[in-house]
Amino acid sequence: MSLGIVASLLAGELLAAGVITFFTLAAEFIDELTIDRGRAAIRELIEISPRKAIVRREGREIEVPVSEVLRGDTV
Numbered sequence: 001m002s003l004g005i006v007a008s009l010l011a012g013e014l015l016a017a018g019v020i021t022f023f024t025l026a027a028e029f030i031d032e033l034t035i036d037r038g039r040a041a042i043r044e045l046i047e048i049s050p051r052k053a054i055v056r057r058e059g060r061e062i063e064v065p066v067s068e069v070l071r072g073d074t075v
Contacts, residue, residue, distance in 0.1 A: 008017035056074040
């Protein structure tokens with residue numbers, strides 16, 4: 001993109017260089033906005049995730065922290 005800007009400036013095409021610059025800056029702004037929204041959504045999902053789970057072990061249902069759920073447990 002910067003190559004296009006430099007080439008446009010060297011060719012005397014100021015409008016083209018301006019258009020390229022505008023679209024580059026707009027794309028960077030949209031990219032940052034999208035990344036920020038994605039991070040916020042992930043944070044919200046983590047906040048609402050359950051802290052405990054009810055699992056069936058040896059025929060009984062017990063409540064355990066999510067970190068203690070084992071492979072093979074029925075949740």
